[in-house]
Amino acid sequence: MLEKARVSFFLASRSITRGNKGITIFTVFVLTLIFIQLVLFSSMLAGVTLKFNELMVNFQTGNVVVEPKEEERYIEDASALQKKIESLPQVVGASARLKTTGNFRYKEKEIGATIYGIDSADETFVTGLEDAIISGEFLSRPDKGEIILGREVSGGFGALMESRSLGGAEVGDTVELTIGGVTREFRVKGIYTTRYFMADASAYLTRADLEEMLGIEGRDFAQEIAVKTADGTPEYDTRTALLSLGIGENIRTWNEFAGILRLIESTLGMVRNIMNAIGLLIAFVIIFVVIYVNIVNKKRQIGVQKAIGIEQNVIIASFVLQAMLYAGAGVILGYVFVRFGLVPYTVSHPVEVPLGSMSLRLDNAEALNRAVLLFLSSVVGSVIPAYKLAQKDLLDLIWGK
């Protein structure tokens, strides 16, 4: 068995070193591209997911969110609860928010958006909203009748859904906001972008202003308390710590909010699988064609090999090994290119995509999985033509029939 493998390996290696270099280079090049294609989409997806998670934590939920008890609309005694939460050592900040939906009107345009009522100082401890201001200023506590708009609401500043925005409301402009039948005018104090579409489709005003519009002035209500913990604190631990404070409210970690993200991820995952299948099919066809052409050119040689007593399996295995060596080279080159070229490049030069700026992330387990699949398809793609030809009558092979 080992002796036979030795002969196959010998024939394969001689064929690669002394055969047509052009074909070898071409084949390895194509397989390299296929491997890159196979891992690229996964890496993009991983990169997008990571970015999405980051944005979610940094601009929306913090690490953990405390919500009203089942069947209740509000967290009552919100400031007391907030104090309690802030007393935990791992908590960096907590922001009690009111949250509702409202309608904006500006000139002839009218759109709906998510409206947050916040304490601007508290919010700054939890999210990066203040740093996301691209025009004007962030809210401050005593503000009244002032509002901060996401760029998807204001329009302009490279908003992705410009046509669904207010079409270019600027700092200093007055917009009309209607919530539950109550309409007020607000002055735009600032415009922000997180480069994250969903977070940019909101507006922020002070909690006092929103309380007034909702008719709950002085009631110390909140709809959520976003909690930011020190870097590296596991969300699970935070939740445990909060529970041990005797908090009866609902506690959810940020990734429980990422429902849409999960949906996007699994949708993209399906797209990725389809693309992988196509990539593998292409790999299979390329290998098949290369090996087939290679073998057809070697019909006579195969005939001679059979004549002098080289076993059919050994001959087939020599072609399969050759294909595997090609695939191996393609995988290694492709991996090196992505791992040490493309990934570091996109880390230092992130790509701007609708979700935000994105870099690639290569997961080694996934890369290994793709490598194995590529190997398998090269085995199948070479076994079929090699078997078909090696099986022929040796005199037919020698005479080129």
Place this chain on the structure above:
Amino acid sequence: MEKIRKHTKDAVKSMDEIRKQTENTVKGMDIIRKSTDDTITDTIIESIDITRTFKMGEVEVRALRSVNVKIRRGEFIAIMGPSGSGKTTLLNQLGLLDTPNSGKVIIDGSDTSRLSDSEKGKFRLHNLGYVFQDYALLPELNAMENVYISLMMQGKSKTECESAAAEILAAVGLGDRLQQLPSKMSGGQQQRVSIARALAHSPEVLFADEPCANLDSETSKEVLDLFEKFNQEKGQTIVMVTHEEWHAEYADRVIRLKDGIVQE
């Protein structure tokens, strides 16, 4: 100067002739010995009533019609006949490269008609050697590798393979071209590599199908001299197809074919 050279040449020639004559008498004695104890064990290959028919669409070509031949161990046989008379076809049957439609080929006492394709392959690997008209070397292997590939297939170690290949290549006069690729060799050199390959594993029988057809007469002579050398020094059984009468002079015996039938 020229004259001296001619003289010495002539002298060498006549010496050669003497040598040949004595050899012939030795051969003659041999044949007498062989015919006296013509036992089965002395027959290395025997074909019994083999026929081989090729179908070319509607037409049937009867390449061999009930051919019976017997070849003794150590014999140098020439198969001759006009083009298309079935020489190659006969050689392929005897050499187990093809399977007759009927009849059997018996090699060294065993009936090969019962062997499967892979068993035949093994048999060829261990017991038979081939020299083809166009050398049929593997272009991606150098001289040495071409020679030892079958030894490698037999499971011999790398050192065994290499030393055996070097030895046999030296014996065919290519000791200095072990690493050369076929594409860098002349026809005569390639044919000598192919002879070395055919003989490397000391086969029972060496088959050669018009080994000199692509060579000029001088190179042909070198190749035939090699055959003769192995036949005489090692007792190598050789079955060679040729259509040149002067090639046949090297052989102990000629089998003549015409229209697929052996001419007595």
